[in-house]
Amino acid sequence: EAGVTQFPSHSVIEKGQTVTLRCDPISGHDNLYWYRRVMGKEIKFLLHFVKESKQDESGMPNNRFLAERTGGTYSTLKVQPAELEDSGVYFCASSQPSGRGGSGNEQFFGPGTRLTVL
Amino acid sequence: LAKTTQPISMDSYEGQEVNITCSHNNIATNDYITWYQQFPSQGPRFIIQGYKTKVTNEVASLFIPADRKSSTLSLPRVSLSDTAVYYCLVGGGSNYQLIWGAGTKLIIKP
Numbered sequence: 001e002a003g004v005t006q007f008p009s010h011s012v013i014e015k016g017q018t019v020t021l022r023c024d025p026i027s028g029h030d031n032l033y034w035y036r037r038v039m040g041k042e043i044k045f046l047l048h049f050v051k052e053s054k055q056d057e058s059g060m061p062n063n064r065f066l067a068e069r070t071g072g073t074y075s076t077l078k079v080q081p082a083e084l085e086d087s088g089v090y091f092c093a094s095s096q097p098s099g100r101g102g103s104g105n106e107q108f109f110g111p112g113t114r115l116t117v118l
Numbered sequence: 119l120a121k122t123t124q125p126i127s128m129d130s131y132e133g134q135e136v137n138i139t140c141s142h143n144n145i146a147t148n149d150y151i152t153w154y155q156q157f158p159s160q161g162p163r164f165i166i167q168g169y170k171t172k173v174t175n176e177v178a179s180l181f182i183p184a185d186r187k188s189s190t191l192s193l194p195r196v197s198l199s200d201t202a203v204y205y206c207l208v209g210g211g212s213n214y215q216l217i218w219g220a221g222t223k224l225i226i227k228p
Contacts, residue, residue, distance in 0.1 A: 004161070031214060043162070043218035056215060091161050095214070106152070107216065109161030 002026065004110035006092050012116045018080040021113045025074070025094030031055075032075050033095075033107060034067060038088035049075060082117045089114050122206045122219050129225040136193045138222050140206030143187045151182060151189045154205045156221070162205060166191070201226045 005024045013019050025032045034046040046065070047057040051072035060067070064083070069075040079086055093107040123141040130136045142151065150169050154162040166173055168180040168189070179192040193200060203221040 033214070033216075035216075035218075042220055043216075045215045045217070048214050059215070093161070106164050106167055107214075108164065109154075111159075111161050 004092055004094050004108050006090075006110040006113050008113060009111065010114045010116075012118065013082055014118050015084055016081045018078065019082055019115060021077045021079075021090055021092075021115070023075045023077070023092030023110060025092070026108055029094035029096055029108070030072070031095045031107075032069060033093045034075070034077055035059075035091040035093065036088050037091070038085065041088075043091065046077075079115070082115075084117050087115055087117045121217065122208060124204075124206050124219060124222045126220065127223040127225070129227060130196055131227050132197055133195055136196050136200070136224065136226075138191045138193075138204055138206075138224070139188060140191070141188050142206070142208045145186050145208050149208045151180065151186075152207050152209075152216075153178070153180065153191045154207065156203045156205065165204075196224075196226050198226050198228060200224065 004026055007022045011019050030051050032049040035043050036046055037043045045059040047060055047067055048055045049069045052069050064079055064081060066078045067075060077090065089112040091109050091112045093109045095107045128138065150167055152167040153165045155165050156162040166175055166178045166180045168182050170182050170186060173180045181190045191204060201224060203223050205218055205221040207216050209216060
């Protein structure tokens, strides 16, 4: 079974540019999450999709970040315009809904996208 | 959402059993306890999850006392490849948001 995949693995952009990160969850996983770790800090939750709906976006830092999951399959996270403080590693994770073999906290993570804003 | 407290770092030797304890004094009734492992430049990897008492799988055991205010991850016979950061998280039920601490950096020596 294929795991969670993320693209690109690395992205280097200049301040003010736009970047779009993509996440492909495990097939059949309705839940999809975005997290990020900025340099020297802990991993922070950004948002949670259930299928194509945003269940919780309380962690999104500001309106420069836009996440979508059209069709309830893959998701994109767009940063526009990017700022220096957006640099970090962005992780995507997916899980089955609670009640289908777990509490929902068994989240499967992708390898992350390392974003560097110069 | 409950916070957790873990040792910042630990070290041990190959072949030893390693126990990492996590405190979660404010754990809620419907919270699960979940442990993840992370290697450099990789995403976190689920290790084990439990609600109470003891859970064992092919890689680890999780011990949870009756009051659930702490938990201990036990790694039997560690090897060099177990060197990683280990995170203890609590949550679950209707709230899927994971709150991450700094984790425990485990270093295994030959």
